[in-house]
Amino acid sequence: MDAPAVGSADLMKLDWLQKLASETSPSKLESGTEAGLQILENIKSALVDAKDVAEIARYLKTIHDIQSQASTQRTVVGVVGSTGAGKSSVINAVLDEECIVPTNCMRACTAVITEIQYNDSEDPSQKYRTEIHFISKEEWIKELRILFDDLRNGAHQPGHDHMGNDTEAGVAYSKIRSVYPDLTRDEIFNFHTPHGLAEQPSVRGLLGSVKVLTAPLAKDFSSLLGKYVDSKEKSRGRKKESEVMEFWPLIKVVKIFTRSPALASGLVLVDLPGTQDSNAARSAMAARYIEQCTGFVTVICSKTDDITATEALKSLPEDEQAHQLYEQQQALEAKLVKTQEEHGPVRQEIDDCTKLIEEYQKEIDAIESALSIEDNEPEILFSSPESLKRKPRAAALKARKRSKTSFDSDDSESEDSEDDYEAPEARQESISKADAQLHLRNVKSKKKTLLDRKEKLNRTAKPLHKEIKALKCQVKDLSSRVINECIKYRNGYSRPAIQQQFADGIRELDQDNAAQRDADSFDPDHEERDYAAVASALSVFCVSARAYQKLSGRLEKDSHTPFKGFRGIEDSGIPALQRHALSITQSVRAANCRKFLNDLSHLFVTLMMQVVVEEKPLKLADKEKEQELKFIERAVNELRKDIGLSILRACQAWRDLIRVHITNKFSLAMRLAVDDVTTTVDSWAQPKVDxxxxxQTYRATCVRDGVFKGAAGPHDFNKELSEPLEKRLAQGWERVFSTHFPQRLDALGEELSRKLKKFQVKMEQHPIMKQSLWYDFVARQILPFEELFKETKYLKALANIGQKEASRLIKPAIYEAMKSAYEHCGQESGMGCFKRIKEYMDAHVGSVRTTMFKTATTNAKARLDKMVEEVAQEIEKDTDRIIGLVEEDYKSLVVDRDIFKALTAARESLHDILFTADKQFRRIY
Structure with a gap:
């Protein structure tokens, strides 16, 4: 079939693409993006032979730029929690993997930061891949110096088990031996230095390196990875034969790549052991990951399967269905016991009959065997089986008699005596064949009597057995339903309780800030915000990773473990959490796709106009063309100026907003914080009981630059010193960047969209332009750009990054001011060292407390100013790009640039591609 004529009206239609560009459905948007990417590849193929032509090269670059927009954006979600809380198990369940992230029910298994993201490789041998990033040599030497210091200080504590597992010295020794399992404490001190240990062949090649591991199967991958990230228990003596070097103290971060559907949209999960890690490099890395995390707050309550009905029912109101189900369960259990008691004697007599029948059969077989021998002897030698030398057990006979009384409905056989069940006496002698025949008939008769009796007993036992089986199933089902109701009640109680606790915490912070801001006018009954909305906005998930894995057919080694209370996979809570994880990336993905589709639409229009160039230009004389181009330039310049003024006014409004709510509060907040830090430092020096x-803890914290996690818990001097300032700025900061600033960005987007619309109306009123066949098509192109101005999510994300970085500049400024004090106090030792440490720290803080807060606020203000500039520049960049495209479209109606004049093959290929393009997007609907 011949292609439609060049320039036909159908070629101009991009209705389905433009409809997609305003979609909200992430799935449709992503399908449209995939279709668009394929069309772009086809266009590139059509143009590649003419890539040396300047105009074609420009189009190819534009295509490359548009394609780059479709790349998946990372959305980092950190998973934090206490040791043993089940973080790794939950992550595995969300990923639909049994053990990608190592888990261990006996100890903390993931001792390192673990980042999990999507694996783009389609190579089956690399289905699972990891990059293990080791700390640098300098970082390991610094860490070893700290560990050596802990060992030395532990040795100076007489009368104390300084090498115990709960002491700094014990932890330090265990950590060193994890990497150097051959070393004893004496060998460490007498023969080694931190620098020397870092040069050991076993670690020298690892430090600063990245090790890549791949595997086609999850179990093989988990085994490989576990060798590096698993932390094992250590003994305090010399190395055992089974002990080998561990790698986790040397690892900064582990990056895992897997093709989990939950990660395909750009979600990145980070398993964070904690930001108070004693390893400085890993602690800093954890802090950086937290900075990358999105603003979503989500609470996950794990291990919902850890529940017992007996304990749970005590907490449930009496009218809850669980109590009714539990009563039904107890009634059925009582009935089951009674039925089992009835069934027991019958079952016992059946077993006794079976044994006697087997013994008589042996007797029959022996006699028949002897009689089968063909000879002329009048007698046979007959020997009774050994098992028939005694009578049946008295207990069995008594049970039989009891069962007759209880269960026989036919008394015709109830007259049988014990002799009927008596086995023949064992003997070994010659008897006549005639007597043997008689004896055989007698034994067969007794066997027949037992078979009849057994058949009758089976008829009695069968309904009882069936009833027992049914009762057991009913009891099991009720037991599961009781647990299910208990879990549902606990989950239903926990979710709103956690949400309310969160809202109450925000309320307390607001009230504290309000009281600090103006104590005289503070009203505790005044609500600063809608706290019910704050509570409902918090996502809370109650999940059981183990139940989900088991119900999904995994955890085969735990096949003996019952999972009562989970009627289906959905009850485990993991599917809902998976959907939530996907939803986190939806807004980012949707905005990214819409921008891609809008730019794609513009490219298509531009190329269409070049393909049908003979119908495109207005039929104007050169002078008229010049006048029209000047008109377009004036209109565009007015648009640029108008939009520029809007951006300028918006930037000033943002600066005013920040000044009023944040930077104007710096002076008062600093004065109050200066007084508070003196109290904070004094609190460190108080007796332990106070x-x-x-x-030792004080000194160990100084040695580690103010951050230490010891047996007594975590300590962060820098955080404690910065909190008085941060706390007083928190309310205004949060209000600006959670409410006011995003609202102002939306308002600016609406304003810029209106200005572009105004420009379009102006162009519509120009009579010459509308004479072009292509005018309506070009005019329609402005609509997606109007919507693009309203798309402010990426601007909000940029502003959020800037304000986060600004807020986090306070603590580093405190550290810089305190660094020399930490170094000095960390070197103190000997008699009276603790007194000298406290005195020096008190004096140092007194001398720097004002300047360190001044530096902190100055740095924060500079970053906020820079953030405003970054947002403004991003808006200007986008507006310049959009206005440039609009200008180019309108000028193309006037200027004849037939770039395909000498490229007939490329023109024809493009015609076919562009003519069918919109049909590709129609299929999505």
Missing amino acids: GGLPA
């Missing part, structure tokens, strides 16, 4: 720090 909440102070032990001497």
Whole structure:
């Protein structure tokens, strides 16, 4: 079939593409993006032979730029929680993997930061891939110096088990031996230095390197990875034969790549052991990951399967269905016991009959065997089986008699005596064949009597057995339903309770800030915000990773473990969490796709106009063309100026907003914080009973630049010193960047969209332009750009990054001011060292407390100013791009640039591609 004539009206239609560009459905948008990417590849193929032509090269670059927009954007979600809370198990379940992230019910298994993201490789041998990033040599030497210091200080504590697992010295020794399992404590001190240990062949090649592991199967991958990230228990003596070097102390981060559907949209999960890690490099890395995390707050309550009905029912109201189900369960259990008691004697007598029948059969077989021998002897030698030398057990006979009384409905056989069940006496002698025949008939008769009796007993037992089986199933089902109701009640109670606790915490923070801001006018009954909305906005998920894995057919080694209370996979809570994880990326994905489709639409129009160039230009004389181009330039310049003024006014409004709510509060907040830090430092020096720090903990914290996680818990001097300032700025900061700033961005987007619409109306009123066949098509192109101005999510994300970085500049400024004090105090030792440490720290803080807060606020203000500039520049960049495209479209109606004049093959190929393009998008609907 011949292609339609060049320039036909059908070629101009992009209705389905433009409809897609305003979609909200992530699935449709992503399908449209995939279709668009394929069309772009076809266009590139059509143009590749003419890539040396300047105009064609420009189009190819434009195509490349549009394609790059379709790349998946990372959305980082950190998973934090206490040791043993089940973080790794939950992550595995969300990923639909049994054990991608190593887990262990006996100890903390993931001792390193673990980042999990989507694996783009389609190579089956690399289905699972990991990059293990090791710390640098300098970082390991610094860590070893700290560990050596802990060992030395532990040795100076007489009368104390300084090498115990709960002491700094014990932890330090265990960590060193994890990497160097051959070393004893004495060998470490007498023969090694931190620098020397870092040069050991076993670690020298690892430090600063990245090790890549791949595997086609999850179980093989987990085994490979576990060798690096698993932390094992250590003994305090010399190395055992089974102990080998561990790698986790040397690892900064582990990056796992897997083709999990949950990650395909750009979601990145990070399993964070904690930001108070004693390894400085890993602690800093954890802090950086937290900075990358999105603003979503989500609470996950794991291990919902950890529940017992007996305990749970005590907490449930009496009218809850669980109590009714439990009563039904107890009634059925009582009935089951009674039925089993009835069934027991019958079953026992059946078993006894079976044994006697087997014994008589042996007797029959022996006699028949002897009689089968063909000879002329009048007698046979007959020997009774050994098992028939005694009578049946008295207990069995008594049970039989009891069962007759209880269950026989026919008394015709109830007159049988015990002799009927008596086995023949064992003997070994010659008897006549005639007597043998008589004896055989007698034994067969007794066997027949037992078979009849057994058949009758089976008829009695069968309904009882069936009833027992049915009762057991009913009891099991009720037991599961009781647990299910208990879990549902606990989950239903926990979710709103956690949400309310969260809202109450926000309320307390607001009230505290309000009281600090103006104590005289503070009203505790005044609600600063809608706290019910704050509570409902918090996502809370109650999940059981183990139940989900089991119900999904995994955890085969745990086949003996019952999972009562989960009627289906949905009850485990994991599917809902998976859907939530996907939804986190939806807004980012949707905005990205819409931008891609809008730019794609513009490219198509531009190329269409070049393909049908003979119908495109207005039929104007050169002077008229010049006048029209000047008109377009004036209109565009007015648009640029108008939009520029809007951006300028918006930037000033943002700066005013930040000044009023944040930077104007710096002076008062600093004065109050200066007083508070003196109290904070004094609290460190108090006796332990009054909440102070032990001497060793105080010094160990200084050695580690103010951050230490010891047996007594985590300590962060820098955080404690910065909190008085951060706390007083928190309310205004949060209000600006959670409410006011996003609203102002939306308002600016609406304003710019209106200005572009105004430009379009102006062009519509120009009579010459509308004479072009292509005018309506070009005019329609402005509509997606109007919507693009309203798309402010990426601007909000940019502003959010900037304000986060600004808020996090306070603590580093405190650290810089305190660094010399930490170094000095960390080097103190010997008699009176603790007194000297406290005195020096008190004096140092007194001398720097004002300047460090001044530096912190100055740095924060500079970053906020830079953030405003970054947002403004991003808006200007986008508006310049959009206005440039609009200008090019309108000028193309006037200027004849037939770039395909000498490229007939490329023109024909493009014609076919563009003519069918919109049909590709129609299929999505």
